[in-house]
Amino acid sequence: MNTATVDDGHGHAGTMSLKLFISTYVFSKDHKMIGLQFLFSTLLWFFVGGILAMGIRWQLAFPWTDMPIIGGRLFSAEGGQISPEFYTTLFTMHATVMVFFVIIPILAGAFGNFLIPLMIGAEDMAFPTLNMLSYWFMWPAFICIGISFLTPPYGAGGGWTSYPPLSSVLSAAPGSVMAQTWWLTGVTLVGIASMLGSVNYLTTIIQMRAPGLTMFRLPMTIWSMFITAILQAFALPVLTAGGVMQLLDRLMGTGFFIPEGLVVNNSEMLSGGGQPLLWQHLFWFYSHPAVYIMILPAMGMVSDMLSCFARKPIFGYKPMVYAISGIAGLGFIVWGHHMFVSGMNPMLGMTFMVSTMMIALPSAIKVFNWLGTIWGGKIQFTTPMLFSLSFVSMFIIGGLSGIFMAATPVDIFIHDTYYIVAHFHYVLFCGTAMAVFGAIYFWFPKMFGRSMNETAGKWHFFLTFVFMNGTFYLMHILGAVGFPRRLADPYHYETFKQMLPMNQFITLCAFAMFLSQIIFAINFFYSIFKGPRVGRNPWRANGLEWFCPSPPVAHGNFDKQPIVYRGPYEYGSPEVDEDYYPQTQPPPEDVSEGDDTESGGDH
Amino acid sequence: MGRFWSLLFLSVPILGVAAFVFAAIPGGIFANHWLPEDISQHGAVVDKLFMFILYLTGVVFIVTSFLMFWFMWKYDADRNTEPVKYLHGSHTVEIIWSIIPAATLLFIAIFQMDAWADARMKYPTDKATGFKKPPLLLVTGRQFEWRMQYAGEDKIIGTPDDVHLVNDLHIPVNEEIVIRIQTQDVLHSFFLPNMRIKQDVVPGMKQHIWFEAKKTGTYDIVCAELCGWGHYKMRGRLIVQSEDDFREWMASAIAEQNKTSLNVNE
Numbered sequence: 001m002n003t004a005t006v007d008d009g010h011g012h013a014g015t016m017s018l019k020l021f022i023s024t025y026v027f028s029k030d031h032k033m034i035g036l037q038f039l040f041s042t043l044l045w046f047f048v049g050g051i052l053a054m055g056i057r058w059q060l061a062f063p064w065t066d067m068p069i070i071g072g073r074l075f076s077a078e079g080g081q082i083s084p085e086f087y088t089t090l091f092t093m094h095a096t097v098m099v100f101f102v103i104i105p106i107l108a109g110a111f112g113n114f115l116i117p118l119m120i121g122a123e124d125m126a127f128p129t130l131n132m133l134s135y136w137f138m139w140p141a142f143i144c145i146g147i148s149f150l151t152p153p154y155g156a157g158g159g160w161t162s163y164p165p166l167s168s169v170l171s172a173a174p175g176s177v178m179a180q181t182w183w184l185t186g187v188t189l190v191g192i193a194s195m196l197g198s199v200n201y202l203t204t205i206i207q208m209r210a211p212g213l214t215m216f217r218l219p220m221t222i223w224s225m226f227i228t229a230i231l232q233a234f235a236l237p238v239l240t241a242g243g244v245m246q247l248l249d250r251l252m253g254t255g256f257f258i259p260e261g262l263v264v265n266n267s268e269m270l271s272g273g274g275q276p277l278l279w280q281h282l283f284w285f286y287s288h289p290a291v292y293i294m295i296l297p298a299m300g301m302v303s304d305m306l307s308c309f310a311r312k313p314i315f316g317y318k319p320m321v322y323a324i325s326g327i328a329g330l331g332f333i334v335w336g337h338h339m340f341v342s343g344m345n346p347m348l349g350m351t352f353m354v355s356t357m358m359i360a361l362p363s364a365i366k367v368f369n370w371l372g373t374i375w376g377g378k379i380q381f382t383t384p385m386l387f388s389l390s391f392v393s394m395f396i397i398g399g400l401s402g403i404f405m406a407a408t409p410v411d412i413f414i415h416d417t418y419y420i421v422a423h424f425h426y427v428l429f430c431g432t433a434m435a436v437f438g439a440i441y442f443w444f445p446k447m448f449g450r451s452m453n454e455t456a457g458k459w460h461f462f463l464t465f466v467f468m469n470g471t472f473y474l475m476h477i478l479g480a481v482g483f484p485r486r487l488a489d490p491y492h493y494e495t496f497k498q499m500l501p502m503n504q505f506i507t508l509c510a511f512a513m514f515l516s517q518i519i520f521a522i523n524f525f526y527s528i529f530k531g532p533r534v535g536r537n538p539w540r541a542n543g544l545e546w547f548c549p550s551p552p553v554a555h556g557n558f559d560k561q562p563i564v565y566r567g568p569y570e571y572g573s574p575e576v577d578e579d580y581y582p583q584t585q586p587p588p589e590d591v592s593e594g595d596d597t598e599s600g601g602d603h
Numbered sequence: 604m605g606r607f608w609s610l611l612f613l614s615v616p617i618l619g620v621a622a623f624v625f626a627a628i629p630g631g632i633f634a635n636h637w638l639p640e641d642i643s644q645h646g647a648v649v650d651k652l653f654m655f656i657l658y659l660t661g662v663v664f665i666v667t668s669f670l671m672f673w674f675m676w677k678y679d680a681d682r683n684t685e686p687v688k689y690l691h692g693s694h695t696v697e698i699i700w701s702i703i704p705a706a707t708l709l710f711i712a713i714f715q716m717d718a719w720a721d722a723r724m725k726y727p728t729d730k731a732t733g734f735k736k737p738p739l740l741l742v743t744g745r746q747f748e749w750r751m752q753y754a755g756e757d758k759i760i761g762t763p764d765d766v767h768l769v770n771d772l773h774i775p776v777n778e779e780i781v782i783r784i785q786t787q788d789v790l791h792s793f794f795l796p797n798m799r800i801k802q803d804v805v806p807g808m809k810q811h812i813w814f815e816a817k818k819t820g821t822y823d824i825v826c827a828e829l830c831g832w833g834h835y836k837m838r839g840r841l842i843v844q845s846e847d848d849f850r851e852w853m854a855s856a857i858a859e860q861n862k863t864s865l866n867v868n869e
């Protein structure tokens with residue numbers, strides 16, 4: 001190990017000129033810095049989204065009661081209560097923030113940027129300037145959504161799906177006239193930022209792999225980032241177009257989504273001839289693939305972590321690659337499952353039911369292969385491993401509950417109920433967010449050259465695991481009762497009034513889950529500065545990123561050119577005495593050939 | 604610690620199944636924590652399909668979660684002294700675990716089709732005449748109420764003898780009825796939990812729903828599609844009456860309305 005001799009270029013901040021500071025930390029073109037910028041921004045938004053969720057949970061547990069401590073300041077007009085208008089803003093913003101500012105950018109932006117060049121043995125991304133822009137295009141979006149939230153009186157309230165006419169007719173939501181416009185602008189800008197990123201990822205992965213790193217030697221993380229980038233590149237333009245159309249509807253009266261003769265709130269629309277369902281098609285044409293954009297990278301990272309901590313090759317590498325490719329292909333022809341009761345031709349509903357059922361297959365294959373990976377291994381229960389195992393366990397629940405809504409007749413009943421809410425939180429929180437936590441613990445040493453505290457990590461895992469199940473599992477039961485989502489007060493319905501105690505229990509679990517994240521926050525920030533220093537490869541993992549110093553060399557990542565001789569999952573190979581066979585270690589017969597490659601191993 | 608973590612993961616299928624079992628058992632502290640009472644002719648099919656998928660996914664959930672626990676328990680690095688199984692996969696098992704779920708999923712999809720066609724595609728016909736059944740009434744959603752417009756004696760909607768009501772939907776029991784639904788402003792969704800009916804209403808589109816109630820009583824009409832700040836209070840009542848009661852109510856409603864319109868004319 002010679003980490004001590006490698007200066008990462010960040011050590012001379014004291015003498016650094018302002019210009020250098022800006023080009024290193026602000027408008028940096030270095031993929032690692034951009035990755036960290038995405039990571040810090042998205043974690044901050046994660047906190048914001050979490051607070052919004054707490055507001056929703058407060059209202060559902062204690063409807064129309066004063067919020068303690070902060071209520072009086074936030075909603076002084078209502079005497080500390082959440083008003084129904086503000087409730088619609090809460091769930092709209094919670095979903096918007098979590099989907100567009102947390103999950104998508106933390107996976108593709110933070111981990112994609114940080115890991116892609118490192119894991120393929122490249123010096124940087126193919127287009128560093130484009131990469132920088134993809135981060136800085138997020139800022140106008142942050143600002144737009146921020147303004148939208150703070151615009152009086154109530155902020156955007158059209159739901160994250162922004163269905164017209166509610167979202168496109170100004171008089172339909174009089175409390176959020178400007179806010180909705182800001183919201184649309186913001187979401188459209190996020191799309192552009194991700195599109196810039198995806199082009200870069202595709203080019204980098206295709207063009208810049210280290211010698212010997214064939215496509216079928218890529219780690220699953222990179223495969224999943226690659227497929228995700230394809231999904232983004234092809235699906236996002238549709239959302240962007242839709243977003244611009246809806247903006248024009250609001251600002252110019254184009255009427256793409258507004259039909260003839262609409263009377264909203266006693267004011268008659270002048271434009272007409274549009275079709276509200278068209279928006280739903282455009283929106284879900286993007287947002288269903290987006291569901292996979294929000295889970296595939298997590299699946300890839302989990303595959304890598306599972307193999308590393310089971311000390312065993314990944315089971316069924318190629319089937320896994322085919323499975324995610326299958327998800328990407330099928331992902332484009334299932335969007336209609338969000339629209340079974342929307343009034344879309346019921347005949348189409350049948351087609352979408354079949355394609356949606358079939359997309360469950362690759363997910364099932366992946367679960368079986370993960371189980372195959374840990375079978376017969378030597379499992380090390382580290383913090384990242386616990387998060388990865390919980391990803392699999394929770395994804396089983398989230399995947400299986402999806403079958404209910406794929407079945408059209410059953411979906412009639414559970415559509416727009418808490419069954420759906422339970423389903424996508426199992427996929428996105430208990431799945432993706434847990435994988436992201438695991439990935440942060442796992443790659444933290446590579447990011448900062450220090451490791452996070454394991455004991456605190458395990459407490460964080462344990463508390464989050466328990467309370468998130470307490471929060472989201474019972475939502476299935478709410479859904480079975482038909483408990484509708486997005487209602488500020490469902491309890492005045494006879495059918496739902498008995499569900500209040502269960503909602504109060506859920507809310508308590510949600511608060512506890514939220515508070516458990518304090519452990520993570522302290523551990524994270526403390527370890528950046530005070531965590532124990534680590535060498536190149538603290539987990540004894542086999543990916544190329546562990547071949548370079550921790551943190552990697554500031555310009556160019558690697559101090560030695562990596563040359564790849566085998567895949568990244570050679571754990572427990574009988575050919576070597578160690579329990580893994582590094583990718584860069586030449587096979588015995590090759591040793592005589594090259595003199596510059598024999599130092600490839602890390603030991 | 605491996606044992607502790609394994610048991611934590613084992614608690615997922617155990618508590619998970621328990622939650623569903625306790626919710627589904629009638630009575631007790633979890634009374635009415637399951638599918639609401641079904642009062643429709645076709646709802647039993649929907650419920651059966653729900654339960655069918657629940658059992659099927661339940662078995663997969665239990666088996667995979669238990670395997671997960673077992674592997675964690677058995678292959679804990681602290682206790683597993685055998686060398687790791689150096690293995691990159693197996694063609695045979697990949698094929699088995701691709702084909703079986705594929706066939707099952709396809710079966711589920713095909714198994715649902717009849718129920719979907721009955722619910723959404725087979726518009727009821729009048730048995731006596733063989734013609735399409737005319738709608739009993741027109742339901743119009745608007746921010747934030749449901750307006751009912753009964754066809755009246757001439758059975759045609761939009762004529763002066765129509766009966767108008769707000770939020771109250773009277774229907775006769777044991778008769779398949781057709782309702783035309785629409786919206787005047789934004790999207791709403793006409794949700795009858797006890798009828799297993801849900802249909803979004805879209806401006807510019809005329810749609811029909813049909814169902815038959817098996818039981819008299821008063822039930823909820825819920826708006827299930829976000830329609831603005833007052834979405835939560837867009838509540839209606841479904842009043843299922845015996846045939847005689849319904850006819851009596853209709854006659855009085857017409858008489859009442861004629862009286863008021865006469866007054867207006869005076």
Ligand SMILES: [Cu+2]
Pocket residue numbers: 287288291334335337338
């Ligand atoms: Cu979808």
Ligand SMILES: [Cu+2]
Pocket residue numbers: 790791792826827828829830831833834835837
């Ligand atoms: Cu509504």
